[in-house]
Every structure is written in structure tokens, then in C-alpha cells.
Amino acid sequence: MEHPEGLTSAQEKLADLLFTTKTRAKVRRRSGAPGAWEFVQIERDTSPVDFAQEGEFVLKLHETQPDAPLSPIYFNLRNLPEVVLHQMALAMADIPDKEKPAFCVGIPQAGEPIGLAYAAATGIPHVQILEKKETPEGRTIVPASAHKNVHGPVRVIDDLVTQGHTKIETINAIRTMGIAITDLTVLIDREQGARADLAAAGVELRAVFTMKQLLNYFLRVGHIDQARYAQVTAYMQGSI
DSSP, rough: OOOOOOOOOOHHHHHHHHHHOOEEEEEEEEESSSSSSSSEEEEEEEOOOEEEEETTOOGGGGGGGTOOOOSSEEESSSOOOOOHHHHHHHHHTSSSSSSOOEEEEEOOEEEEHHHHHHHHHHHHOOOOOOEEEEEETEEEEEOOOGGGGSSSOOOEEEEEEEEHHHHHHHHHHTTTTTTEEEEEEEEEEOSHHHHHHHHHHTOEEEEEEEEEHHHHHHHHHSSHHHHHHHHHHHTTTOOO
């Protein structure tokens, strides 16, 4: 029988872990009123895919747009337990290949632990051909010296994708090394334009979950209720 959300057993197990796993993480809250907002950072138990409590979630955009709607959803995909990383790798391995890569590379920093777990699960070697660099314009991804030993196409791995611009910068950095790319594989496609952006740059996007799949699954199994589902969906579509 076909799965209601089109998930494999590995993907379904991962979806549950993304909701039930708890780690301590810092989150930001907003209180007060327009024109006099106060932001405070607290530490609490969070899930890799977490849903807002009162006053949450304050994001980086609120530093310049303090009146912007708070985010009802937060992705805490760093410093994850090994069991979650391993399940991420198994779920990624379930995605059919159009072209088998010779290597994989996790985008620093969030994508590297996932890439290493993927390599351990699949036997596809992970290579560290990218590094973060501080520039006057901010942080950027640049080639690392290790790329000289890499011959063959690479699968680029990261945690999630919203729009394609920053991922394309990374892809271009890899291409400047003369290395071909099979695809970009991520845990979550937030479905906010990245697939089209990447296709225009000649890169296939592969995702373990789309946001719609993940939210539909959470709703069906009772992780979230209909009100929360509607709130997050409206936020992701930009209607609140």
C-alpha cells in the first residue's frame, strides 16, 4: 500500500525523530508592543523541527524588521545526536539516484555532520573541499586546498534549502575547482523557490522531505493539530 505522504520507512522513522528528539538549544522570544519590542534569548529543550511557544520564534530578520511576524516553526539541525544523523543518512540514501557520485561534500557547517553520516552509511567518500571564510561582505564558502585530490562528480549535502541563491554560490565555488556536481541533496526543501533557482543553474535538488510532506505527516499522526498546521502553512506561504 502506498504511504499517504509518499515516505519510505526510513523517512517515516526520521520524521518521528525530528519531532520527538530533544536537545538543549537557545531560542529568542519577543515581548512588549510595536515600537517597544524586547528580545530575550532563553535556553530550552527543542526538537530538530520545533514549534513555537509563547513569543517565539525571533529570527535574524527581526533585528532589522522587529514588527515582522514571528516564525511558528524553527529548524534546530545542529549538534544532533548520532542516532538522528544516522537516520538522516539512511533517508537520504533512499532517494533514487539519477547519477551516482564519486564523492559527497557537506556544506560547512550544518551540512558537514550530515555529509559524514551519509558517507558512513553509503560508502561514498566524504571530502572536505569547502571552508567558510570571513570577508568584508560577511561569511562565504570558498574552495579548500584538499580539492586537488578530488576527481569525479560530487553530491553536495546540506540541512535545508529555502531559496537557491546561497546554495548556488557554493555550487559555483565547487565548479571553479573543475569538479562536476551530480545534485544538491538536503533534508528539507522549504518550497520557497529553491528548486526553480537551482534548476536554472543546472543543478537537481533532491530532498528527503518537502515542507508539505513533513507537515502532512505530523498532522496525520497527531504530532501537531489542525490549528498549528494552518498557522505554519500560512507563514511559509507568506500570508501572515
